[in-house]
Amino acid sequence: MAKKRKNRFLMKVREFWSANPVLVNGLTLAPVAVAAIYLKNAVALSLTLAVITIPTLLVASLIRQRLPLAHRIPIYAVISAICYAGATALIKLWLPETVETVGIYLPLMITNTIVVMRAEAFGVRNKTRWVLLDALVQVLGYAFVICTVGLVREYIGNATLWGNPVDNALPITGIALPFGGLILLGLFAALYQYINNHAAQRRLNAHITVSTGDDEPAAAQTMEVTG
Amino acid sequence: MNLQPAKAPHIRFKESVHTLFTDVIIALLPLYAMAFFYYGGRTLIMALIAAAVCYLLDILCRKMAGKVIKINDFSAVITGLLIPLMLPASVPYYVVVAACAFAILIAKHPFGGLGYNLFNPAAAGIAFATACWPKEVFRYPKPFEQIPLILNNPVELFSSPAAALKINGAPSGDLLQFFLGNSLGPMGATAILVILSCMFFLIYRRTISWHIPVSALAAAAVFSLLFPRVSISLLSSTVYELFAGTLVFGAAFVATDPVTSPSFPIAKIIYGAGIGLLTMLLRWFGGFEEGFIFALLMMNTLSFALDRLAIWLRFDLNSGRVPIRRVKAAAKGFMARREHKKIYIDTSAEPVTEPEQQQDEAQKEEATAQSKGGRNV
Secondary structure (H helix, E strand, O other): OHHHHHHHHHHHHHHHHHOOOOOOOOOOHHHHHHHOOOHHHHHHHHHHHHHHHHHHHHHHHHHOOOOOHHHHHHHHHHHHHHHHHHHHHHHHHHOOOHHHHHOOHHHHHHHOHHHHHHHHHOHHHOOHHHHHHHHHHHHHHHHHHHHHHHHHHHHHHHOEEOOEEOOOOOOOHHHHOHHHHHHHHHHHHHHHHHHHHHHHHHHHHHHHHHHOOOOHHHHHHHHHHHO | OOOOOOOOOOOOOOOOHHHHHHHHHHHHHHHHHHHHHHHOOHHHHHHHHHHHHHHHHHHHHHHHHOOOOOOOOOHHHHHHHHHHHOOOOOOOHHHHHHHHHHHHHHHHHHHOOOOOOOOOHHHHHHHHHHHHOHHHHOOEEOOOOOOOOOOOOOOOEEOOHHHHHHOOOOOOOOHHHHHHOOOOOOOOOOOHHHHHHHHHHHHHOOOOOOHHHHHHHHHHHHHHHHOOOOOOOHHHHHHHHHHOOOHHHHHHHHOOOOOOOOOOHHHHHHHHHHHHHHHHHHHHHOOOOOOHHHHHHHHHOOHHHHHHHHHHOOOOOOOOOOOHHHHHHHHHHHHHHHHHHHHHHHHOOOOOOHHHHHHHHHHHHHHHHHHHHHHHO
């Protein structure tokens, strides 16, 4: 029993990579593509997401399916809005300069899709501790992607890091525009797929070399699996 | 006797994609000659850099994708030759390199390479350069000014007639010099007469069809006749609207790319008209002085839909005639369906078995929502 629980815990933690909210499920893309032009913005957005998502998913796991679907979703929005008040207070305290540069995307986090999707897909039919773990993993996965994108865009587009100027011979300002963010996100997702495919192929190769000692069919099989 | 009967099209000359590429490259050479005449050797260096960067990156991408590497595939070279012609001769080399890299690495190969790209690579590269370095792209040197090969002491730059039109001012200068290209503008897009003769060469060789350039220019002309931006005579304002900026060059060389444009004649005409109209609208309401590139990229997304429209209408691929009867029948059917819907809505006021149905539907919806919700567990 304990082993099963441990396995489930590991599976859940691995969803940081395998069920990443941005790279796999495509949730809450707009702040990543538009507002994450500086690392500070990205940190502020992930902080807001954490403050909003974790309590909302907690409430979702407590409500479960006692209420019909049409009543649950507005309740999530209301709870998110209440949590957003706390999030703005935190951000005004710690990162006051991001409030203007992020703009409308801070309050838009109230209706982010991660809350609704995870609450309905996982929150309403699992125990509270698993839901809390799931929320934490999702928030961390989102923070990983948005902070990477924000870092790259700040370095390439603005030649600064966390507001400090750094050496960059040729700042490409286009990457700070929304189209640059979307293209960068697309390249990031492609890199993700490449890494996944590579790992799967290597695992399959290892498996088959152990069992039969033949490499070429493994490659052909992997092409079918991943392609 | 040993007879070997050949199959039906008895054409001796073997025409292929390479013929098309070679034709376009031949048609671009006079434009480079004009650019060399006006701006000196820097233009040729820009062309060499752009063509080399595009060609090498194309080969690199093919290798990365695991495709067959074709040494004689010159489609990337055409992209590379088109990009500098839409930029000023004084633009720094890194802008050219960045535009070429964007064209091949982002706009062409992630979509599947030659034959599959959704957006025109050259147009995407220019759009990227425009968005990133508008100051460098929209400031032009004067013709007959020798530009140093490496810009240590920058030459004096001016804004083009298109910028004058943008702020509702009339461009000054002789109209003949304007047609010969002796005016401020992108290094390949100002010599209108040369561009038009190259376009006729390509149309005569059937490398491009007349539909797209003619409809694009006609739509832009009609729009500027109806809504002139400057208070000079209507005819000369229309001439300036058409020939200042990259509209003619783009309509002749960029918009007619066989991959990203539709293939049916009527679809081509709608596509061209859309490009002309959107270009004028972007010049009126857009942030930049020139909107052709963005108009082209917008219409690129519609080219497949326009082809499907043409197939739905069953236009003859060769003659391009409109089958009036079929259009009438389709319109009749559409109206009939609308009438049917109206009747249906009117009669539904009297409920027969509605409550039960609604309940069933609601239950179904909930069930599907639940099953959908359970998908990611």
